[in-house]
Amino acid sequence: MKVAYIFATQRHNISYVLAKMILPQLEQKRHGVDVVGMFFFEDNNYVLVDGNPIGARLHKVAKETGMLLMGCDQCCYEREIADKLFPGVPIGCFPDLYQALAGNMPDQVITL
């Protein structure tokens, strides 16, 4: 099964759910599903800023697996980080996300 994650809320999603659950499982190839994409809203976008240690691990997995990473464009502009993300990580809005996932459509979209 293919899934996409949307990180929409800001509690412990990045430091806990992503960094201590999803990401280690992806690194160990035992997450149980293919993650085809991750989309980030609001402060969650800071994980995509070049140099972020969690983001660096995520970026490495994304490059190895072809997983899409995308930041919300308005969220990134608001935080003035849109041009500071890891190389090749795009920003966009829903049309960009749907277009980017169109070639590798997830079966489920999980909003966290």
Place this chain on the structure above:
Amino acid sequence: MTATCREPCCSVAPRMTVAELFERGFRRSREPLRAIVGATCTSAEDNTAAFSLDIVDGRISAVGFHASCCATLIAYCEYIAEVAPGFELAIARELTAANLVASVPGVPAPKRDRAVLAIAAFRAALLAADDLQRGEPNNESRLHLRHAAP
């Protein structure tokens, strides 16, 4: 006598960041169009933009626009709308996509092509203004932008 307000709400010049241009542009893009309406330009990604102008004594007095709901495109259009008033048409025509990209920092490279669309739409409005001044209505209802211009 009432002193000029020096609180941050009144005394700070508007910032030209993408986020703040987008905030102001989003409101402007929902306002009614101005008197002279340029053709709608469409990009290869199906983003659209159309500018409208008020002209007084050969100078732009106000700028409006309608654009697709793309934050980058709206920010670029808003920048044009904020800087163009006061320009003569000939001066306004000199504004380029490269100027726009340089003036609105913080846009990642893959999104900078929106500047080309914004400038094409602005020039279409200038063309409509020229035609109106010459008494030649522009019958081109829709310009399709398929190749980047400098």
